[in-house]
Amino acid sequence: MSEKSPVSSAGLRRDMDILEVLAGHGDDRDVDGFGVNWIAQRLGREKSQVSRALRALEAEGMVERDPMTKRYRLGWRLFALAARTQQSRLVQLAVPFLRRLATVCDEDTHLCVQRGDMALTLMTLPSSRAFHRIWEGISIPVIMAAAGRSLLSDWDDAQIRESLRAPLPVGLGSSVNDEKQWLADVAHVRSFGYAVTAFEMDDGVFGVSAPVRDHRGVIAAAVSVSVTRAPGESRLHEIGGIAAETARQLSIALGLPPGGRGVLSAMPSRAR
Amino acid sequence: MSEKSPVSSAGLRRDMDILEVLAGHGDDRDVDGFGVNWIAQRLGREKSQVSRALRALEAEGMVERDPMTKRYRLGWRLFALAARTQQSRLVQLAVPFLRRLATVCDEDTHLCVQRGDMALTLMTLPSSRAFHRIWEGISIPVIMAAAGRSLLSDWDDAQIRESLRAPLPVGLGSSVNDEKQWLADVAHVRSFGYAVTAFEMDDGVFGVSAPVRDHRGVIAAAVSVSVTRAPGESRLHEIGGIAAETARQLSIALGLPPGGRGVLSAMPSRAR
DNA sequence: TTGCTCGGTTGCGCTGACCGCAACCCATTT
DNA sequence: AAATGGGTTGCGGTCAGCGCAACCGAGCAA
Numbered sequence: 001m002s003e004k005s006p007v008s009s010a011g012l013r014r015d016m017d018i019l020e021v022l023a024g025h026g027d028d029r030d031v032d033g034f035g036v037n038w039i040a041q042r043l044g045r046e047k048s049q050v051s052r053a054l055r056a057l058e059a060e061g062m063v064e065r066d067p068m069t070k071r072y073r074l075g076w077r078l079f080a081l082a083a084r085t086q087q088s089r090l091v092q093l094a095v096p097f098l099r100r101l102a103t104v105c106d107e108d109t110h111l112c113v114q115r116g117d118m119a120l121t122l123m124t125l126p127s128s129r130a131f132h133r134i135w136e137g138i139s140i141p142v143i144m145a146a147a148g149r150s151l152l153s154d155w156d157d158a159q160i161r162e163s164l165r166a167p168l169p170v171g172l173g174s175s176v177n178d179e180k181q182w183l184a185d186v187a188h189v190r191s192f193g194y195a196v197t198a199f200e201m202d203d204g205v206f207g208v209s210a211p212v213r214d215h216r217g218v219i220a221a222a223v224s225v226s227v228t229r230a231p232g233e234s235r236l237h238e239i240g241g242i243a244a245e246t247a248r249q250l251s252i253a254l255g256l257p258p259g260g261r262g263v264l265s266a267m268p269s270r271a272r
Numbered sequence: 273m274s275e276k277s278p279v280s281s282a283g284l285r286r287d288m289d290i291l292e293v294l295a296g297h298g299d300d301r302d303v304d305g306f307g308v309n310w311i312a313q314r315l316g317r318e319k320s321q322v323s324r325a326l327r328a329l330e331a332e333g334m335v336e337r338d339p340m341t342k343r344y345r346l347g348w349r350l351f352a353l354a355a356r357t358q359q360s361r362l363v364q365l366a367v368p369f370l371r372r373l374a375t376v377c378d379e380d381t382h383l384c385v386q387r388g389d390m391a392l393t394l395m396t397l398p399s400s401r402a403f404h405r406i407w408e409g410i411s412i413p414v415i416m417a418a419a420g421r422s423l424l425s426d427w428d429d430a431q432i433r434e435s436l437r438a439p440l441p442v443g444l445g446s447s448v449n450d451e452k453q454w455l456a457d458v459a460h461v462r463s464f465g466y467a468v469t470a471f472e473m474d475d476g477v478f479g480v481s482a483p484v485r486d487h488r489g490v491i492a493a494a495v496s497v498s499v500t501r502a503p504g505e506s507r508l509h510e511i512g513g514i515a516a517e518t519a520r521q522l523s524i525a526l527g528l529p530p531g532g533r534g535v536l537s538a539m540p541s542r543a544r
Numbered sequence: 545t546t547g548c549t550c551g552g553t554t555g556c557g558c559t560g561a562c563c564g565c566a567a568c569c570c571a572t573t574t
Numbered sequence: 575a576a577a578t579g580g581g582t583t584g585c586g587g588t589c590a591g592c593g594c595a596a597c598c599g600a601g602c603a604a
Contacts, residue, residue, distance in 0.1 A: 011284070012287060012332060020353070024356065036580070038580095046564055047580085048564075048582075052562085074354070074361070076525070079487035082354035082355070082487060082488075083487040085346045092489065113348070120352060122351065122355065123355070125388075127388040128387050128389050128411065129387075139352065282591095283561075283562085283590085308551070308552055308553090309552075318592070318593055319551085319553090321592065325591090
């Protein structure tokens, strides 16, 4: 619709696109980095520009280059900045809790936060078995994320319904259509502190998630477990209980007063 | 003297400066973020420009803003970019370090990561002599791995004890039963940055390992050396020192701030 | 109320930094 | 030697971002 962005963001956008390409898809064979031409082509841009932009980015330390293969990858500076991020603080705090959860259940566990209408996975701790997929650093629509039930559990039903009706970005139809089920899941979170859902993005996998609250009682994140092994009813709920307890402990570590669930805050944030 | 930087990097530089300011000095009380004026003043720049640049950066997710206080801090996108690449980056960056370690010690060296309660060897670099055993791609219980001492060195003792008590998968009884020795090894890692242990899986071989931390200070891997030749006490500790230094350098290459050991996260969570 | 300050945003010309094209460089391949 | 493919450099035109200054709105004091 609005093809003209109201505010500026011109050259920056270009640099960001390059970084995004360099980040790869995570699980690819992008280990060796990428060449100028490949990037230019992938972005539909002049290779000369990409070359210059990359040199500038390199001078800033945002990317680095293998002098032999002449390929670029993300640089130390980006990692240094990332480490100073709010999300990083959260991750550092969460590591011991999540790891414990991972070993107790022996399933992949994740820590997710909400960014706009997307759910971003901050960290994945793999189980001892080969894990299904690395979600770290990946965003998917909250509505499709198993953890979404927990992340949105403070919203009122009307807001959730509205989000459910919003069109999904790509051709990812799935079980999200089932509005009633979604609301039931959320209600389950409110009552029992966790939700169990079939993982929309991955067949045969169940997602168990629980909300984490910060010191004000606002939902700051969700822990989730992707259960791939023998997802029997009882085992799922057992894991649910453990996840909820883990989330509770993490919340306390974040400063939530142990007694109160302090939920009243969920103020009518602008739905944009 | 300002020899006029040979290549361009104009608008980008400005954005980077802003990000650098937002990164703060790390140890400060800069968690609340910074206001437009403060940043502008600190950089000696027009506040209008800083305002606009920040808006663009926010649109890209590089910074985020507290809508109440109107202060900015580093954004989720930085974190996401870094998170998506760190696995491949680890393997890629580790190669030269491991190779050097292998050459200097003339022993097989390995890079191991933790998956659930297993230690997985991602890479093995052989010594000049025919190597003893190929571990690449092999998972063994972290409790039985020599590198396990390093991988678990951020855990608190209670968790380690618990893991030690868990039953071992197959008929692999061994020296792991010695809980006290295990904890002593871990303590040694905490003090000196490396551990030396008899290799449980292989008689007459000693494992020397050291933890590698990612940009956030979280233990991401361990380098280990299987010492097969003349494992005298002094030689083992000499190699230990070298391994620890290698791990340290690799950590820095991954983006760990050189000064701090980044361990601050793990400590307050004892007696839980 | 009025007037003042302070932090942040917006309007608007002006200029130099990016853009695209094309040529060039330099290994590697045929 | 020609061709290919990945990367860099030169160059002119134009538009994005700069600086100034005005504006806004919240706090605060008298």
